[in-house]
Amino acid sequence: MEQFEVVExxxxxxxxxxxxxxxxxGVRAKxxxxxxxxxxxxxxxxxxxxxxxxxxxxINAYLxxxxxxxxxxxYIKQDSEELVRDDLIYTLAQGLNRAADKLDQWGLPFxxxxxxxxxxxxxxxxxxxxxxxxxxxxxxxRDSGVDVLxxxxxxNYLVEDDQIKGAYGFSVRDNKFYLIKxxxxxxxxxxxAGIYRPNNPGQARHKMWYxxxxxxAGYAMGLRxxxxxxxxxxxxxxxxxxxVISPTGTIAQGFNARQINALGEEYQTNYEKNTxxxxxxxxxxxxxxxxxxxxxDITHLDEEDNQRIKEMFLNMSPGIILQWADRExxxxxxxxxxxxxxxxxxxxxxxxxxxxxxKRRTTLDGLYAAGDVAxxxxxxxxxxxxxxxxxxxxxxxxxxxxVDLTESQxxxxxxxxxxxxxxxxxxxxVGPSELEERLQKxxxxxxxxxxxxxxxxxxxxxxxxRLLKILDxxxxxxxxxxxxxxxxxxxxxxxxxxxxVLVEHLxxxxxxxxxxxxxxxxYPERDDQxxxxxxxxxxxxxRDQIExxxxxxxxxxxxxxx
Numbered sequence: 081m082e083q084f085e086v087v088e089x090x091x092x093x094x095x096x097x098x099x100x101x102x103x104x105x106g107v108r109a110k111x112x113x114x115x116x117x118x119x120x121x122x123x124x125x126x127x128x129x130x131x132x133x134x135x136x137x138x139i140n141a142y143l144x145x146x147x148x149x150x151x152x153x154x155y156i157k158q159d160s161e162e163l164v165r166d167d168l169i170y171t172l173a174q175g176l177n178r179a180a181d182k183l184d185q186w187g188l189p190f191x192x193x194x195x196x197x198x199x200x201x202x203x204x205x206x207x208x209x210x211x212x213x214x215x216x217x218x219x220x221x222r223d224s225g226v227d228v229l230x231x232x233x234x235x236n237y238l239v240e241d242d243q244i245k246g247a248y249g250f251s252v253r254d255n256k257f258y259l260i261k262x263x264x265x266x267x268x269x270x271x272x273a274g275i276y277r278p279n280n281p282g283q284a285r286h287k288m289w290y291x292x293x294x295x296x297a298g299y300a301m302g303l304r305x306x307x308x309x310x311x312x313x314x315x316x317x318x319x320x321x322x323x324v325i326s327p328t329g330t331i332a333q334g335f336n337a338r339q340i341n342a343l344g345e346e347y348q349t350n351y352e353k354n355t356x357x358x359x360x361x362x363x364x365x366x367x368x369x370x371x372x373x374x375x376x377d378i379t380h381l382d383e384e385d386n387q388r389i390k391e392m393f394l395n396m397s398p399g400i401i402l403q404w405a406d407r408e409x410x411x412x413x414x415x416x417x418x419x420x421x422x423x424x425x426x427x428x429x430x431x432x433x434x435x436x437x438x439k440r441r442t443t444l445d446g447l448y449a450a451g452d453v454a455x456x457x458x459x460x461x462x463x464x465x466x467x468x469x470x471x472x473x474x475x476x477x478x479x480x481x482x483v484d485l486t487e488s489q490x491x492x493x494x495x496x497x498x499x500x501x502x503x504x505x506x507x508x509x510v511g512p513s514e515l516e517e518r519l520q521k522x523x524x525x526x527x528x529x530x531x532x533x534x535x536x537x538x539x540x541x542x543x544x545x546r547l548l549k550i551l552d553x554x555x556x557x558x559x560x561x562x563x564x565x566x567x568x569x570x571x572x573x574x575x576x577x578x579x580x581v582l583v584e585h586l587x588x589x590x591x592x593x594x595x596x597x598x599x600x601x602x603y604p605e606r607d608d609q610x611x612x613x614x615x616x617x618x619x620x621x622x623r624d625q626i627e628x629x630x631x632x633x634x635x636x637x638x639x640x641x642x
Contacts, residue, residue: 084255084501086493091119091227092480093473094246094262096234096298098122099130100462101451102268103217104179105469106226112477119227119260121249123567124293126228127218130270131291131428131452132462135211137330137395139183139190141176141461142198142206149173152204153636156459159355160314161593163612164431165456166636171438172460175467180206182466186220188213202333211395213462232258233567234297235500237265237305237447238490244305244446245485248496252567257497259490263480264446266472267434268465271316271426271452272296274516274571275579277524277531278422280323287399289318289325289421296425298453299433300574303581303619308435308443308629310455310616312578313585313598315423316430317534319360321376322419324399328376330392331416335385337376340415341366347374356459360420361595364533367419375415386410420596422530425578428452428460430597432582435616435631440472446483448472456614503569509559512568515551519576522547527583528599537601541587548580581617584626589615 093109095102098120109118122129143152152173157164180198184190191199191207198206221228231253238246238261246261273290286292303309319328331337339359341347348354351362363374381389389411390401404411427433433455434442442449449455450472451465460468503509523529526544528536555573560566591607592600614631 084250084257084497086257086259086497088259088261089119090261090485092117092262093119093264093266093476094260095120095266095268096247097130097268097270097451097453098126098218098221098228099268099270099451099465100132100217101465101469102266103221103469104182104466105266105268105450105473106221107224108470109473109477110224110226112474114225116477117227119229119262120221121229121232121234121247121260123231123233123252123297125230126221127215129214130294132214132217133291135213135396136208136462137210137392138201138205138207139180139461139463140205140329141459141464142180142204143173143177144200144203144206147203152176155204160431160458161606163593163614163633164458165634167438167634168436168457170636171471172457172464172467175470176463179463179466179470183213183216186216188216205333209395229258233570234269234301235570236301236496238492239305240491242445244444247301248493248500250500250563250566252563257500259493261485263483263485264448264476266448266450266469266476267298267302267442267453268449268451268469269298269453270294271424271428271432272299272575272578273424275425275519275523275575275582276422276527276529277520279325279419279530287325289320290424290426294452295571295575296578297571297574298449299425299578302434302442302444302447302449303577304621305444306618306620307447308616308618309581310431310433310435310614310631311585312425312432312582312617313589313615314430314432314458314594315582315597316426317360317423317596318421318429319363319418320421321400322373322417324397324403325421326393326397326400328418331376331378331389334392335378335381335389337378337416339374339418340377341371341374343371345371347371357594357597361599363418364420364596368533373417374419375417377415378411379413379415381412386412420530420534422524423528423534423597425582426452427455427457428465429458431456431458438471439475440468441475446479448476500570501566503558503560503566506557506559509557510554511559512565512572515555515558515569515572518551519572519579522551523579527579527586534596535599535601536586538587541583544583545580545587548576548583552576552580577619581619581626584617584628585615588628
């Protein structure tokens with residue numbers, strides 16, 4: 081095997097992922113204790129990585145005057161068919177406005193009234209000009225004194241005596257393999273895209289709602305280490321502007337656009353509720369019934385609004401503006417067609433992720449989870465992810481007082497080094513693109529993808545299970561010709577184990593609780609009597625077995641979160 085330099089680093093707190101949760105956690109740690117050593121490791125570059133890479137145009141989790149943490153919890157419970165972690169949502173809601181104020185202090189442009197108050201976009205959101213949110217956060221990290229290691233792909237946790245004591249990773253730019261020892265680890269890697277076949281084919285396949293470089297690494301590392309996961313079956317499928325995948329909330333909330341079918345009817349009122357999943361479900365049903373395509377009607381816009389909507393999309397999704405320009409039309413000239421994306425696993429819009437307590441401690445000692453990778457608390461968005469990062473790191477600062485790394489030794493270093501770099505030595509094998517396409521085809525056709533209108537039933541899920549097991553075995557023949565392909569291959573490896581666990585969750589929940597997100601044709605009704613509980617899982621890597629664990633609903637009074 082080609083020689084790779086092994087670089088050993090030691091820190092007090094290792095944060096994996098430089099997104100909203102990771103950046104805020106790092107800054108808050110240094111504010112509380114300037115002497116603590118904190119290292120953020122990012123697979124890309126902290127300036128433009130993660131969900132916020134292209135910017136945003138609103139803070140979608142904020143408690144405007146008259147709205148409290150209980151109101152925020154009540155809204156999310158109603159939107160998520162009541163089954164959420166009340167304790168997690170309530171505790172993160174307490175930190176939403178504090179996180180927004182911090183962004184304001186860092187220089188993020190908030191739109192304000194003449195008295196200096198944030199301008200609401202809705203009951204629980206405020207308006208910003210957020211194209212530069214990520215560089216602003218990255219600068220705050222640098223100013224705080226947190227160390228940052230960019231272009232390093234973390235591959236697995238360092239586990240010693242049933243404790244997480246750090247992580248392994250490799251540089252995606254040079255021949256360096258990292259062993260990073262830490263007294264505590266915060267996983268903030270985001271969710272998983274690329275599991276299902278995307279909306280757009282060929283060279284446009286990475287034009288998707290969720291970042292294509294968020295590929296479930298945090299989930300996969302936790303699964304391989306034996307962490308308990310929750311609610312993978314509540315996938316998230318975004319209702320977005322067709323093809324360009326631009327956000328619909330900008331249009332619907334910002335410009336009072338009507339959601340109409342091809343007949344001009346406002347169809348949402350024909351369905352049982354106006355929740356986030358059911359807006360998608362209603363759109364799919366209208367298309368199936370022959371009343372599509374469906375649209376957001378912005379033909380009422382005047383010239384001022386035409387300009388304003390372009391400015392808002394420039395802050396996060398310029399693709400739609402380029403489409404209007406290419407077609408030589410103004411936004412007001414015609415309605416905007418809407419459709420669903422492929423499914424994603426995210427703990428920020430839905431609630432797939434680590435099973436955690438209110439301190440954001442996972443079931444593995446020394447490991448915390450925050451942001452999209454943390455389960456049980458949907459609709460946390462940017463400020464919710466930041467609040468979770470703050471909660472996690474404040475507890476970690478106490479936890480590390482009792483941890484000693486002087487005797488820490490890595491017994492699996494050579495094994496992980498071999499696992500990571502073996503594909504570069506493979507003379508004949510399959511490249512990451514072919515393996516990725518195979519995964520996405522299986523999931524699309526048998527596990528409720530776009531081509532099946534997201535619908536699920538037993539026999540197809542069992543076929544997905546069988547095909548994924550074969551694919552998992554075939555990953556051993558994966559071949560990489562350079563470090564970039566090596567990174568891509570490990571992304572596929574991570575997504576396959578995540579997909580296998582997802583299928584087990586989809587099989588186990590024998591009801592339909594979140595239409596479109598989790599819609600069983602063979603169990604079409606919601607069943608609170610038997611299924612008002614969490615479906616969790618633990619993966620046993622040695623036996624290659626996925627065990628499903630049922631957990632009861634946790635009420636707000638259960639603030640230990642256990």
